[in-house]
Amino acid sequence: YEGSPGLWHSLLWVLTRLHVSFAGMHWVAGTIAVAGVFVLLRWSPFPLVLRVLFPFGFWLAYQDAVVARSYILFAVLAFPAAAILRVGMGKGLTKKRVLWLAVLLGLMANLSVHGFVASLGFAAVGWTLLRRQRQRGAWVRATAATVLLGCFWAVAVATTIPPSDVNFAAGTNFDKS
Numbered sequence: 001y002e003g004s005p006g007l008w009h010s011l012l013w014v015l016t017r018l019h020v021s022f023a024g025m026h027w028v029a030g031t032i033a034v035a036g037v038f039v040l041l042r043w044s045p046f047p048l049v050l051r052v053l054f055p056f057g058f059w060l061a062y063q064d065a066v067v068a069r070s071y072i073l074f075a076v077l078a079f080p081a082a083a084i085l086r087v088g089m090g091k092g093l094t095k096k097r098v099l100w101l102a103v104l105l106g107l108m109a110n111l112s113v114h115g116f117v118a119s120l121g122f123a124a125v126g127w128t129l130l131r132r133q134r135q136r137g138a139w140v141r142a143t144a145a146t147v148l149l150g151c152f153w154a155v156a157v158a159t160t161i162p163p164s165d166v167n168f169a170a171g172t173n174f175d176k177s
Contacts, residue, residue: 006159007110008070029072033060036075043083070112077108077115081122088129093142101126102145106152116156123149 002009015025037055044051055061060075081104084097093101101122109119130142 003160003162004070004112005110005116005156007073007107008112026066029067032072032076036060036072036079039076039079043079045086071114073111074108074115074118077104077111078118078122080104081108085122085125085129088126092133093126093129095145098126098130098142098145099148102149102152106149109153109156110159113160116153116160119153
C-alpha cells in the first residue's frame with residue numbers, strides 16, 4: 001500500500017517477528033551503515049583521503065546510521081555492484097561475477113524506486129561491458145543472470161504498484177494517471 005518495493009518491508013517484518021524494539025531498529029540500521037562503510041573502504045576506487053572522509057559525511061554518518069529508512073541498504077548493495085563492474089572493465093565479467101551482479105542489482109531494485117532506477121543504470125553498464133568483451137559465449141553466460149534479474153525486477157514492479165483499494169492521494173493519483 002505504500003508504493004515502494006518490498007525488501008525493506010520484508011526486513012521490518014522479520015524484525016517485528018523477532019520483537020526488536022524501535023531502539024533496536026536503530027541498532028540494526030547502524031550495523032547496516034557500518035557494513036556499508038566497510039564495503040566502501042574495502043572496494044572503493046577513490047583516493048585514501050576521500051575514503052577516510054566520506055563515511056563522516058551527512059549521508060553515511062547520519063542518513064544511513066541514524067535514520068532507519070530503506071536506503072540504508074543502498075550502500076551495502078551499490079558499492080559491491082560498482083566494484084564488480086570496475087573489475088569487469090579490466091578482467092572481464094565471469095559467470096560468477098555476472099550472477100553476483102544480478103543478485104545485488106535485483107535486491108537494489110527491490111529496495112526503493114530510486115534503487116530500481118539505479119539498478120537499471122548499473123545493468124546497462126553491465127550489458128555494455130558484456131558486449132565489449134566479445135568473447136565466445138559471453139551472452140550465454142549471462143542468460144541465467146538476466147532471467148534472475150528480470151524476476152527481481154518483476155517482483156519490484158509488482159510490489160510497487162498500489163492495489164485497487166488504496167485510498168490515499170498518491171495511490172488514487174496513480175490510478176487516475
